[in-house]
Amino acid sequence: MKECIYSKFILDGRVADCEHFHPVLINEGISLYEVIRVIRGKFLFADDHIKRLINSSRLARLNIWYSEDEISEMIRRLPDLNRISEGTVKIVFNFINGKKHHFLAYFVPHLYPNHSDYEYGVKVITYPFIREDPNKKIWQPGFRADVNEIIQKKHVYEVLLVDENNLITEASRANFFTIRHDKVYTPPADKVLPGITRKYVLLICKKNNLAVIEKDIHVNNLKEYDAAFLTGTSPKVLPIAIIDHLNFGVSNKVLRLLMDQFNRLVEEQVG
Template sequence: MEECFREKFIYNNDIKSSKEFDLFNPNGGKSLYEVLRIVEGVPLFLEDHLERLENSAEVTSLKLWMKKDEIKNKIYKLCKVNDIFFGNIKLIFNYKEDESENFLAYFIKHKYPSKDMYEEGVATALYHAERENPNAKVINSKLREDTNNFIREKNIYEAILVDNDGYITEGSRSTIFAIKGDKVYTSPIKDVLPGITRKYVLKVCKQLDIDAIEERIHHTNIDDIDSFFICGTSPKILPIHKVDHIKCDINNCILEKIKLGYDNIIKQYINFNK
């Protein structure tokens, strides 16, 4: 029941009590998932999330059995039956080995960064691990458990994944960007999950005429970087003040421009979809 945050969840076409969640929470098989942020009753960047869900199904050779409009209606229904219009919602498409298929939608606990975190940045550390299929949003319980344990042990906000060749890929639950001089860097899309916030950060950079380059950064070269920041559904744009023992500039002017630009995109999206 801990995973399901609010009173009710959706299981296939039924509304269930959260007290029953453990009976229906999928164990085994393969699960595709998305986590959406609800702001003022609006599922933020919903079209992008549904498109990524379809992409995850395609690259894993699985098939979604619901149309986009049906998924969208279930999201709004979940908000209505819980009378909750903010927070994070998780969608799961589960495929069992016996070929049975199940869908779940439910609110999960959200932990948005504090004002101090945005102003002072957060601590991170390097963690050597690779996702099996970085382009698909597939539940990987072992990697999630390992990185969560690492984050707790190090008392940090996020673990930055480093691949077998020593290159930074992404965060355990976020996208990582770097700033050096007047240029912004992030890992090539083939190496990471196609993050939705990542997409809009790149859009902001284009709008502001900031050079954004998809280029791998070796973990031994991070002391050459001026600033790092995290982006994702919950953190939005969050400065990093430290990677392991290396300090980062949190007052970078390019970083500030990107933060403001991204916040403006969110406001425009919510106003258009209300």
């Protein structure tokens, strides 16, 4: 699968043809990255994503060489350059031996949930993997290739990452939540990549006086929960119907409230 799609991308501040894109540009060295969803030509929560990218650089002790405004200005050229109004844009700062190497911004392949996924939920499976320094968003091509292969082979939407203590931390591209007795549970922030969608879901919970409990979620305790869902750039708020062989309620009232209010927030942002 091609990494850079459509016709144009940004390379070190200049417009380049996607035919000249090569994976080595992001696979060598260390690549800090973000992905941002584009809806009707507008970038969703772009400022949040760019700020998180800058935070990743601080945690990794790597200095990015463009300002927030410069990054924003460059990526906002992509929809018009490619005549695309819907999709996902990836931003990458690549470093070789700790020194700046390349900046890239481009549209990547995406697979958004369909109406049936939101209505009936998706199937996910658990997968043993420990993400080092989860608060930093660093590109790991080997991990991504392995996960994509498992997802295709098992015919599931996502995998939930499980650590050495059988605790679920997050999904490969999303954060993980459960619901029990109208209370919302999610793994502690220091053990996951603090997602932008996660942030807004937590704000919606607060607005609606829903209790949120950050706690470890053990695989063996999943059966205690009424519902489960993913949050992320592509899935937004997505119900989980099955984890391994356990079934979860996809019509849970708290889950549906969160889905509805997040969708309203998205419309406010891009409307």
